[in-house]
Amino acid sequence: MKQGFKFYAPSKLLSTGLFFLTIIFTSLFAQDGDPVKGKSLFNANCAACHQLDKKMTGPALRNVEARLSETEGLDRAWLNSWIRNSSAMIKSGDAYANKIYAEYNGSAMTAFPQFSDEDINNILAYTAKEKAAPAVAVVGTSQATVESSSGVSQEIVLGALAILFGLLALGLFLVNKTLRRFASANNVEIAEAIKRKSLWKAFVQNQFLMLVAAIFFLLSSAYFVYGYLSQVGVDQGYQPIQPIHYSHKIHAGDNGIDCKYCHSSARVSKHSGIPALNVCMNCHKSIYEVSESTGNDEYSKEFYDGEIKKLYDAVGWDDANQKYTGKTKPVKWVRIHNLPDFAYFNHSQHVTVAGLECQTCHGPVEEMEVMYQFSPLTMGWCINCHRETNVKVQDNGYYEKIHKALSKKYGVEQLTAAQMGGLECGKCHY
Amino acid sequence: MKSVSKIIVLVVVLVTTFSCQNDNSPNYQYFPNMYKPIGYEAYGEYDVFPNSQEALLPVKGTISRGHSLYEYENTNEGYAAALSELKSPLGVSQLNAKRGKELYDIYCGICHGTKGAGQGKLVKREKILGVPSYADRDITTGSIYHVIYFGKNSMGSYANLLNEEERWQVTAYVETLRRELKK
Numbered sequence: 001m002k003q004g005f006k007f008y009a010p011s012k013l014l015s016t017g018l019f020f021l022t023i024i025f026t027s028l029f030a031q032d033g034d035p036v037k038g039k040s041l042f043n044a045n046c047a048a049c050h051q052l053d054k055k056m057t058g059p060a061l062r063n064v065e066a067r068l069s070e071t072e073g074l075d076r077a078w079l080n081s082w083i084r085n086s087s088a089m090i091k092s093g094d095a096y097a098n099k100i101y102a103e104y105n106g107s108a109m110t111a112f113p114q115f116s117d118e119d120i121n122n123i124l125a126y127t128a129k130e131k132a133a134p135a136v137a138v139v140g141t142s143q144a145t146v147e148s149s150s151g152v153s154q155e156i157v158l159g160a161l162a163i164l165f166g167l168l169a170l171g172l173f174l175v176n177k178t179l180r181r182f183a184s185a186n187n188v189e190i191a192e193a194i195k196r197k198s199l200w201k202a203f204v205q206n207q208f209l210m211l212v213a214a215i216f217f218l219l220s221s222a223y224f225v226y227g228y229l230s231q232v233g234v235d236q237g238y239q240p241i242q243p244i245h246y247s248h249k250i251h252a253g254d255n256g257i258d259c260k261y262c263h264s265s266a267r268v269s270k271h272s273g274i275p276a277l278n279v280c281m282n283c284h285k286s287i288y289e290v291s292e293s294t295g296n297d298e299y300s301k302e303f304y305d306g307e308i309k310k311l312y313d314a315v316g317w318d319d320a321n322q323k324y325t326g327k328t329k330p331v332k333w334v335r336i337h338n339l340p341d342f343a344y345f346n347h348s349q350h351v352t353v354a355g356l357e358c359q360t361c362h363g364p365v366e367e368m369e370v371m372y373q374f375s376p377l378t379m380g381w382c383i384n385c386h387r388e389t390n391v392k393v394q395d396n397g398y399y400e401k402i403h404k405a406l407s408k409k410y411g412v413e414q415l416t417a418a419q420m421g422g423l424e425c426g427k428c429h430y
Numbered sequence: 431m432k433s434v435s436k437i438i439v440l441v442v443v444l445v446t447t448f449s450c451q452n453d454n455s456p457n458y459q460y461f462p463n464m465y466k467p468i469g470y471e472a473y474g475e476y477d478v479f480p481n482s483q484e485a486l487l488p489v490k491g492t493i494s495r496g497h498s499l500y501e502y503e504n505t506n507e508g509y510a511a512a513l514s515e516l517k518s519p520l521g522v523s524q525l526n527a528k529r530g531k532e533l534y535d536i537y538c539g540i541c542h543g544t545k546g547a548g549q550g551k552l553v554k555r556e557k558i559l560g561v562p563s564y565a566d567r568d569i570t571t572g573s574i575y576h577v578i579y580f581g582k583n584s585m586g587s588y589a590n591l592l593n594e595e596e597r598w599q600v601t602a603y604v605e606t607l608r609r610e611l612k613k
Contacts, residue, residue: 043556043559043560044548044559044560044562045560045562046560047559047560048558048559048560048561048562048583048584049560049583049584050560056584057583057584106505106506107583108506110562110567114566231457232457232458232459232460233457233458233459233460233465234457235456235457237453238453238455238456238457239453239454240454240455240456241454254555255540255551255552255555255557256540256551257540257552258535258536258540260536261536261537261540261591264537264590264591264592268593270472271472271473273472273473274473276590278586278587278590279586279590279591281586282581282585282586282588283552283557283558285584285586286557286558286559286584287557287558291556291557330481330483332475335473338456338465340459340464340465341464341465341466341467341468342464342465372453
């Protein structure tokens, strides 16, 4: 043995020692669990309340086993029984169990009696993994260089084109000048244009043409004036800047959240309400930042994260301590769709009774990064839809009689909203 | 030279006309007093209200029409009590599985999955994690209703999105899903 040691250089010895130490420690704490299996278990069972590096409903769990054994002197057996039935431990009067229960406002951890020793092993192995170094910066810079280089090359091409055109113009001018000089040198007369009555004067003196032109001018200006007047009070395309940049594309499009999840009152009332901020917090209590893939060329991940911060600020959510502070600042959303006071419109009638898709009137909202008014919301637009849309008369026992009578009256199988009285003035104006 | 000045005037007029076309502000209205409501509109801003907000919470100690008092508290004890004793007021004939499913798919399915196995779209896209399957939890009619009403841990309250009857419809549908999962 002694001889064997001679072959080791001191630094090598140190590193080997460290290597063995690490193995001993990792095997002590993680007992050779499988971090990959642990991750899927963690995501399926624990991630609702715990994250590795951030306090959520429950504490952050990075290196939880090592931390507990170092600071509290608690071993694996304690953790096992805590995971399998925490409330029993609290009742039994365990000091640290009661301390952590009180620290997290008495939110009881769900018991997981179904976890085997191996499951817990795997989960703890996952929590014992070192934090991955952020690869964000590298990706960001490489993207930036790609973008800027493409921007530069475009500018170069444009500049080269401009110079080329300038040179061409200069060349033409010079050729013209030289030719004229040649002409004068060789005593060639360049014929002057013959003085004739100008076209303009001939046109003015022709009375018939003048009459036609006047009628044309009047008609075309009437067309433009009509077009101008009929867009007064119409806000189609209105796209105000909202206090918080809320992307319908991300929420309703990419993540497929139903419109009625947030605008729940569209089902049951006149208004399709603006969701209260607690509806945002249903998800954003857990989603405190967007994923890397959510950021795009136009809006970066940092930008979106900033908008979530604005939400926390408005609703008074202290993200670090996972608590509401009680200091709220109502968000002044800018209303986009507005009907004049003299027209009545009811969302529930269209959404629940008629079963219309929201997109029929609001357009492809799930593709809108910034919300805008898709439809003109004019009376002609309403009437047009009422004339074309068939009413669902099947399986509606309540209106059976009137549906039959009206079908007979109009001699049709399918009644339109207009035939049901959807064009009567008093239906919307009263 | 005259024509040049005319062209300049025309260009200036056109530029100002088109630059005034702005999507960030609403169009002007013909007789705006016909457009603007006299009464207080929902979400309006009026000085008579505290903080100028028309949208207000119900007065403390009052119950809105169509609502009723929920007697269990938002505590672990309240949860335990609801779990053991709270029963649905809806009879079998009042339950509507189709409506229950519609509402469930909108409000719950996005995380809990349309089958209740905890595999909603947000979970699959790894936006929200750790949503359990209904089969893995000891839940009863009362506890389901209690959690819809108050929320639990990361889940928020759905009391303002679903009314009382709708909450019971969803509760019944969750129980159906749980039975299916347990099979």
